[in-house]
Amino acid sequence: MELSGRGLTFRRAVAGDVPALVALLADDVLGVQREQTGPEGLGRYDAAFALIDADPNQFLCVAEREGQIAGTLQLSFIPGLARGGAMRGQIEAVRVAAGMRGHGIGRAMFDWAIAECRARGCALVQLTTDRSRADAHRFYDGLGFVASHVGYKKQL
Secondary structure, three states: OEEOOOOEEEEEOOHHHHHHHHHHHHOOOOHHHHOOOOOOOHHHHHHHHHHHHHOOOEEEEEEEEOOEEEEEEEEEEEEOOHHHHOEEEEEEEEEEOHHHOOOOHHHHHHHHHHHHHHHOOEEEEEEOOOOOOHHHHHHHHHOOOOOOOOOOOOOO
8 A cells, every 4th residue: 555645655564574674673772672683583583474474463564665664563453352342453563764764654654554453443553652762652642542551561
């Protein structure tokens, strides 16, 4: 799908995208601490990609602009009994390439993801974000997201 006015196209990631997507995930103050961009770590990412790609409720998105990867996000469709059996869309691992930030690409990616959730019949779209990401919080507030819940995680 092309989003007019931004020169962006959105597509499902392919295995050959994995190194570039891992580099995007690592190009971040938090990601640099947790991602492994060397060849020794890529096998784990390739295995994770295979699982994501095989699951019809997962969409690992690549946003491209002029043939270059401009951003990525993972969109998960979560069926549930709560809210009358509502389907939820979960947006995770959102990154925009450093040289392309500040040009509306993140907003366009969210517009695309929300439209995909609507098309799949989702009743709501949700995301999690690290408490330290104040700029991201302002961005999500501006998109109409509400910080309505407290999330917990436990490292295993």
